[in-house]
């Protein structure tokens with residue numbers, strides 16, 4: 001069972017972590033390794049490092065743990081003889097799916113599909129889900145341009161040499177401060193940190209400005225609506241310019257909230273306007289819910305809060321869904337087999353575990369709990385912001401996603417380190433934001449521990 005509170009015995013990283021890091025560094029670069037973890041003895045919302053430090057984990061493996069560590073319902077899946085085969089025999093899913101795979105997908109991933117998205121493709125991770133979702137959008141765009149005819153011999157010949165018309169000059173519009181993954185296509189849509197992109201050739205695709213909201217929202221309603229309009233006008237301009245430059249936009253990609261870029265929210269009106277622009281121009285809308293999905297905001301998908309008139313064409317997921325993949329509308333469905341494809345095309349064993357996770361979310365009403373705990377967490381951030389206005393600003397959040405800004409990276413990093421030495425592990429994002437990414441099982445008692453330690457370090461700053 002979970003401990004009642006954190007215990008910190010050594011500096012973090014402690015001596016054992018430091019020794020293990022030295023060993024691992026002989027094999028690979030370990031610059032960003034923070035500490036080594038004793039996963040056998042991490043429980044629920046508490047992570048235990050190899051030096052015996054037990055921390056309340058509010059970052060949860062970059063927001064990828066739905067139920068925390070060693071949840072009994074997940075351990076049961078692993079002990080169930082009926083599941084051995086799923087773990088022992090990883091299939092090339094695109095060609096040799098396992099028994100009743102459609103049934104498994106229907107009972108799991110499709111049971112939580114965003115409204116109107118009836119097609120589903122599993123993949124390994126977030127980036128490869130984005131990569132293949134983009135392919136779906138490009139193929140749909142070219143299918144429409146061909147008007148149903150087959151590709152020409154010239155297209156077939158030229159595509160093998162990376163040249164038009166087989167490799168068409170199409171583009172994807174993304175947003176400044178976005179993050180969509182580290183593979184080359186997803187990286188061309190990612191603009192949040194230089195060390196993600198440096199040294200890698202990129203597509204010269206349009207990059208628009210994502211709204212910068214002023215907080216508190218209720219005080220700056222007019223300014224924020226004007227900001228939405230300004231950004232949407234820029235999106236239209238970029239689409240027009242791309243068309244004139246001979247590389248029309250086939251897809252607009254956006255996170256429903258920019259996470260790596262600094263927990264940057266935008267209004268439902270912005271996304272409704274974005275969908276209007278896409279539909280007006282025959283452009284697919286890809287919403288990347290890798291970090292915001294799987295119940296993290298109290299709704300299963302963040303974009304549910306947007307009340308979009310129609311379903312987005314493509315929705316990518318990974319992290320807390322335990323498998324990567326994307327949902328898509330029928331018009332995005334490939335008409336030829338083997339074109340959205342790779343060896344594994346996902347992993348059924350992860351879907352088997354996800355079935356247990358979805359069961360716990362339902363049985364324990366974790367969406368409602370995430371909303372309640374998230375509101376309670378927001379109150380603790382707002383209270384701290386009120387007490388320390390010189391240190392904190394723009395407190396914001398939704399369910400298990402929360403963030404607050406510091407005046408600069410240095411004071412933020414210093415506070416995060418001191419918070420960890422008091423037994424609370426949090427994340428960072430953007431240039432100077434602290435971010436929280438809890439499990440879906442977080443309770444008010446955990447928020448009390450966070451608030452107590454957070455105020456202690458703020459008081460001593």
Ligand SMILES: Cc1ncc(COP(=O)(O)O)c(CNc2csc(C(=O)O)c2)c1O
Nearest residue numbers: 062125126127179180181255288290291318
């Ligand atoms: C909105 C969104 N889209 C795609 C991705 C890529 O997912 P993975 O390839 O990491 O599974 C992510 C992954 N998040 C992430 C956080 S830090 C990080 C990194 O590579 O440093 C990656 C995401 O947040």
